[in-house]
Each structure stands twice: as structure tokens, then as C-alpha cells.
Amino acid sequence: MKFSAALAAVAFAVAALTATVVVAQQDPIAARQALMKANGRNAGAVVKMVKGENPYDAATVKAAFDQWDETADKFPSLFPDNSKDGDTRALPVIWTERAKFTAAVAKFKKDVDDNRAKAMSGLDGLKVALGAVGKNCTDCHETFRKPQ
């Protein structure tokens, strides 16, 4: 009984994984929004530590930096020409000034990588690191995302 439950859980996880991959191929808008939602969740968790609402937790910090890094790797390929319109806040400037957008993603990745060790060193380091990384969120949204 226990065994089959575990097996079912694994099967479900694999199915969910496959679904994510299919979504990314068929619906780049949903895929990039899912990555950004995760960005937001991770930023929220880290901000809580910086504000002193939660204690510093290295595993949470690492998970955030890993996920931001992964987002930066995947993000540029999730803006094909057929994903300009639809339920998206992506601004047309992404497609008209693609090099600028790609550079913004690359800068985000570099700042994530450059600040990872600092963030892992403890709360004081995290405060500095979050400032450097977080600026990318705001800067990119100002230029490439429709205000709500």
C-alpha cells in the first residue's frame, strides 16, 4: 500500500514535469510567467529575511539564487514572434530592441552569479546582494513590462 502510494507520487511528479515541458513549448507566455512568478516567490522569501521577519536560512537563499539563475538561462528563448500578443505584459520593445532585452537578461544572470557567495555568507551579505540583484527586477520591468 505504502509502496504504491509512493509510486503514484513519483508518476505524478513525472507527469507534472512533462506537462511543464509541453507548456514551455506550446505556450511560451505561460512558461515565462511561471518562471517570473517563481522569481517573485523567491524574492519574497528572501526579502522577509532581510526585513527580519524570518531568520536567515541558507537553503532558502540558495534556492532563490538557483531559480533566478535558471530563469535567466531560459528567459530569452521564451519570447518567440508568435508570443507578442495575448495575455501578456511583455512590451513590444522586447521584439523591436531584442539585443537590449538580451543584454538585460545577461546582466541579471551576471549579478545573480556575482552576488551568490555574498548572499550565502550571512544576513549582512544578503542585504547587499539582494540590493544588487533586485535592481535588475525593477530596471527590466520598467523598460520591458507593461505597468498593471
Ligand code: HEC
Ligand atoms: C530581463 C528582464 C526581467 C528581469 C531581470 C526580471 N523580470 Fe520579472 N518580468 C519580466 C517580463 C517581461 C514580465 C512579463 C511577462 C509576461 O507577462 O509575458 C515579468 C513579469 C514578472 C512578474 C509577474 C508574473 C505573472 O505573470 O504573474 C513577477 C512577479 C516578476 N516578473 C518578478 C520578478 C522578480 C522578483 C525579478 C528579480 C528577481 C524579476 N522579475 C526579474 C522581465 C524581467
